[in-house]
Amino acid sequence: MNMTSERYDKLKTFVKPPERSERVERKERERLSRQADILKAAKQVFFKHGFEQTSMDMIAERCGLAKGTLYLYFKSKEELYVSLVEEGIMIMRQDLNRVAANLTTASERLIESSIAYYTFTQEHKEYFRILMLIEAEAINAEALFEKVGEAKMKRIQGLIGEINHGIETIITEEIQAGRFKASLDATEAMLMLRAATAGAMMILSKCERHQEMFGKVDANIFLRKLVSNLLASFSATVSCPADALPSSIKPTSKSKPKNFAVNPLATRRFSPRRVAAKK
Template identity: 30%
Template sequence: MKELSRKEREKLRRREAIIDAAEQIIGEHGFNSATMEEIAEKAELGKGTLYLHFKSKVSIYLAICERGSRLLNQEMAKVLTKDLSGLKMVENIGHVYLKFIQKNPIYFSAFNYYESILDMEEYSNSPIVEKCEENASEAMTFIVRSLQVGMQDGSIKDTIDPKELGLIIWAASKGVMHMAFMKHNVKYHKFMDEIEFSFESLIQNFIHLIGSGIEK
């Protein structure tokens, strides 16, 4: 790999510092309330310098999405290197994903925002959007691969195509996370007041349900 020049390293350092600052500001105030001025101040940069790296708050949020999905994939990839049955791989990947989101809610919000703008023409050729899409595709590959391993070693039912099953698990995981975050939000369905659950219990019960459902 080509070694970066001093100027390139400094540019990268500033870019990462901006993303760090944006994670804090958006995490505290929310995406709509956060401003470019606050992010620049937190990063200890002039507003002009900030705009040299990111043209808008949206582009920064997408950079947060890319970072989060990349870090999550790094953790998920480790599961596939372990000597586990396919079923255990699926369960471990589930724990990695759900605990990662619990620890980094800003990334879950960024993931959802990214998905909300996918059909907007202005972002169709964005390099950062393409990178986010590559990361999402890689994450799905990890899930599908673990399902394939399980179908081969006999720990997972082979009655559903692994790609379709992976999509079901992905979608269900997002729904569980959304419901967990709603419980901590001011606005949520009133029926949730009648259900006692913790973030941890929701995670454990969901993973157990998925595991028992696909186990052969």
């Protein structure tokens, strides 16, 4: 009996069961890995078929899982979509922060941020297409709110708000330093920059598809010139045509837009009352 016990003790030293924490960590890694695989498959399906035509069956087939297993990770295609939106915004924010960290002047940061945004749309076309689905009215934003919940939608709006706030902060610092006009509204200036970039992206997309009409256009040079000219109109040493507008049509603080964002998800307000009223 003692011999058997001794042999068992020796065997335990060679075949030591993994600690509970190790098993938990391994399971968590496996869970996260599978979740990443599901998101990757969903991104491809949404990109190819759009939101309305995509189903959980299609996503399950794409990632090689049973539909029931898929539901263990995501409750609906709406939840999958919003998770991809959040993932895309995080990548965009990282790109913008990386650019800003390596530059010193406000003009450089604003110009390079616009170029970084355009680069994101080209290098991550699947994410960008998913972000734009709401803008194309392919998804009902309030239905997303109802399916996904207020907490997650607010988190996404918060991420978008950080991007907006970062641009506004740069502009505000330039106004306070006297390099931009004191009359310049930081919020409106940020919107102008975003609108200019969005418009440029549409033009560049057409140029890419119809080179025989427009010729070869260098996107970086095009954006750099566009944003530089806009920033010049903000300068305290340049007279902007808007300053000469009659007071009756000049922008006022009352007309200042609120609750805006560069991403279409934040262009609609998600109100629990409005959702409840529909039920």
